[in-house]
Amino acid sequence: MIRWWVSALQLTELFVSSMVHLLYGFYIFSTAVAGDLSQALDEWFKPNMNLVFKEEATTTNVDGLPPIVLVHGIFGFGKGRLGGLSYFAGAEKKDERVLVPDLGSLTSIYDRARELFYYLKGGQVDYGEEHSKACGHSQLGRIYEQGHYPEWDEDHPVHFVGHSAGAQVVRVLQQMLADKAFKGYENTSDNWVLSITSLSGAFNGTTRTYLDGMQPEDGKSLKPICLLQLCRLGVIIYDWLDIPWLKAYYNFGFDHFNMSWKKMGVCGLVDCLMGNAGPFASGDWILPDLTIQGSMRLNCHTFHNTYYFSYATKRTRKIMGVTVPSSILGIHPLLFIRVLQMSQWVYPPDVAPPYKGYRDEDWQDNDGALNTISMTHPRFPIEHPSQFVANDSDCQPLQPGIWYYKFVEADHILFIVNRERAGVQFDLIYDSIFERCRKHVFRKTPPTLPNKLQQ
Numbered sequence: 054m055i056r057w058w059v060s061a062l063q064l065t066e067l068f069v070s071s072m073v074h075l076l077y078g079f080y081i082f083s084t085a086v087a088g089d090l091s092q093a094l095d096e097w098f099k100p101n102m103n104l105v106f107k108e109e110a111t112t113t114n115v116d117g118l119p120p121i122v123l124v125h126g127i128f129g130f131g132k133g134r135l136g137g138l139s140y141f142a143g144a145e146k147k148d149e150r151v152l153v154p155d156l157g158s159l160t161s162i163y164d165r166a167r168e169l170f171y172y173l174k175g176g177q178v179d180y181g182e183e184h185s186k187a188c189g190h191s192q193l194g195r196i197y198e199q200g201h202y203p204e205w206d207e208d209h210p211v212h213f214v215g216h217s218a219g220a221q222v223v224r225v226l227q228q229m230l231a232d233k234a235f236k237g238y239e240n241t242s243d244n245w246v247l248s249i250t251s252l253s254g255a256f257n258g259t260t261r262t263y264l265d266g267m268q269p270e271d272g273k274s275l276k277p278i279c280l281l282q283l284c285r286l287g288v289i290i291y292d293w294l295d296i297p298w299l300k301a302y303y304n305f306g307f308d309h310f311n312m313s314w315k316k317m318g319v320c321g322l323v324d325c326l327m328g329n330a331g332p333f334a335s336g337d338w339i340l341p342d343l344t345i346q347g348s349m350r351l352n353c354h355t356f357h358n359t360y361y362f363s364y365a366t367k368r369t370r371k372i373m374g375v376t377v378p379s380s381i382l383g384i385h386p387l388l389f390i391r392v393l394q395m396s397q398w399v400y401p402p403d404v405a406p407p408y409k410g411y412r413d414e415d416w417q418d419n420d421g422a423l424n425t426i427s428m429t430h431p432r433f434p435i436e437h438p439s440q441f442v443a444n445d446s447d448c449q450p451l452q453p454g455i456w457y458y459k460f461v462e463a464d465h466i467l468f469i470v471n472r473e474r475a476g477v478q479f480d481l482i483y484d485s486i487f488e489r490c491r492k493h494v495f496r497k498t499p500p501t502l503p504n505k506l507q508q
Contacts, residue, residue: 070280070390077387081135081470082303101279103287119211119247120202121490122152124169126217126255127339129469131155134303141216142472144483148491152201157306159288160332162218162342162351163314164306166226173211175200179236180309188328194309206240207214210247212490216469217422218339220254221351224431226351247326250486251363253420253465258407259346259399260416261304261341261391269404272346273336276494281340285333289325293317307332345407346445347435355430355437357454362489364482366420366463369396376417379462385474388421388464395419408433422465430456443487452490 125131125140132153134146145151150479154172157164164180171178178194185192205211211222223246231243235468263269266279275281288305295313310332311317312325324333332338341347355361369392370379376396384392399413400406418425426432430439439456442448448457461482467475468482475482 062455064278066390067278067283071283073233073387073459075278080150080272081138085135085138085302087375088138090208090361092137104164118150118491119137119209120150120152121212121214121487122169122173124154124213124215124219125156125221125469126219126253127343129156129216130158130303136302138470140469141483142470143477144472144479147483148487154201155304156219156222158304159339160219160306161337161339162225164309164337165218165222165339166229168306169222169226169294171197171200171231172193173200173202173205173236175203176325178309181234181236185309188332188335189310189366190332190335190337191309191311205245207242207244208267211250212250214250214252214486214490215254216252217465218255218343220249220251221256221342221348223249224256224353225351227359231354231356243354244358246356246359248360248362248490249440250489251361251428252468252482252486253366253422253423253463254363254428255343256348256363256429256431257433258345258423259343259419259423259427260395260400261419261424262344264391264394264398265340267340267344269344269407270399272344272407273341275333286326289322289331289333293322293325297327304366307338348427349408349433350366352431352433352435355454355456360451360453360489361456362451362459362486363456363458365425365431365458366461366465366467367418367425368392368420368462369418369425376414384421384464385466389464392419392421392464395421395424402407420463420465425460428507429458450487 108295123141123145129140131140132155134155139145141153145153156168156172162251163184167180168178175197177196180190180192180194182192188405202209202211215221215223222315227243227246227249230241230245233239233241235241239432262272266276266281268274268276275285289308291314292305292307292310292312293314295315312321314322317325321330328334342351368379368384368388369376378392378396381389396419398416400411415426416424431437437456438454439458440448442457442459451457461476463475468479472479
């Protein structure tokens with residue numbers, strides 16, 4: 054009888070979680086469509102007036118400034134997707150030289166890092182022969198006729214700002230640059246990256262992956278009935294239908310797996326749905342990379358010439374020794390249940406822990422998507438150099454090769470998509486990020502004060 058009750062509760066939770074995520078996805082999609090329709094109607098009915106008001110041209114010279122590249126997280130999107138909607142809620146307008154690449158929203162950290170390189174340098178995305186054969190997808194992908202920063206090299210480095218999984222994408226890319234992993238580019242190095250700023254970055258994985266359906270035994274396979282199984286089925290059907298206007302509006306990023314009905318037919322669809330083919334069969338998608346085990350495999354070097362800063366978010370607090378959500382109205386409805394679940398989750402006692410010294414209490418604080426311990430700096434399997442920052446003045450000037458981190462009371466999506474929800478905190482966070490990037494403009498010259506940059 055007890056088993057029936059437990060099963061009923063689990064199915065109820067799965068139904069509620071599925072509906073909440075589906076409704077939020079529909080809200081985002083409909084908001085983007087409504088915004089585009091409103092803009093189109095404004096242009097259609099706008100009177101044709103000869104009087105044109107022109108803004109004065111900006112005289113700021115940005116030619117010598119390294120670009121700041123904003124890298125989105127899981128289920129995210131870059132400039133050009135979802136119409137005029139901005140993943141970073143318009144933060145890209147705060148600086149004259151900001152790039153917002155559109156990477157696969159569910160593709161693996163490895164694939165996204167490869168895509169990011171060619172987005173900047175230009176050319177056709179090359180996922181690598183060995184990796185492509187092992188994962189069962191095409192070696193070549195999207196073509197960038199013109200790179201968004203083709204001069205990118207050691208003398209023209211860039212700043213990266215990554216949200217959620219986007220922070221790990223940038224770190225893996227920097228390791229690839231150090232390893233000279235791009236065919237035809239033998240001069241790459243870690244010095245191509247001037248700084249990395251992480252906003253709720255997924256450095257050490259998250260226990261939410263296990264709640265959503267990843268098996269804690271290996272961090273790779275899925276439970277038979279779970280939220281991620283529903284997600285898997287939906288993504289496969291979405292890609293198989295291959296509706297051009299819909300995929301142009303939003304794309305999960307699996308085009309190199311050739312899952313379109315034109316290429317794989319009905320038999321291929323059945324194979325994918327049964328788990329015999331595609332990214333979910335090979336494990337070449339983002340969720341295995343976000344488990345604790347997957348993150349440990351990805352955690353690479355912290356380089357001594359790069360500046361690092363991270364913002365770790367949390368929406369929990371302790372009451373009489375028990376970790377609970379710190380707010381009700383302050384947490385997005387999409388995340389409230391997960392904040393509560395993650396604060397109470399324990400690793401199965403019959404499963405070997407992911408690393409020596411693992412303790413459930415270390416992973417209780419969270420923001421509804423990631424555990425706070427995961428966001429400060431790379432910790433596992435080897436802890437990287439780090440320093441806690443209470444006030445920004447405590448770390449002036451920054452030293453390269455050290456992860457400076459501070460805690461922020463916020464849920465996982467407070468600083469993206471909806472700017473009004475974060476209020477003044479939105480401006481404080483992004484202003485400090487861009488100001489910090491601009492303080493470290495050149496690596497080869499002595500430190501320059503910000504007010505000197507304007508002279």
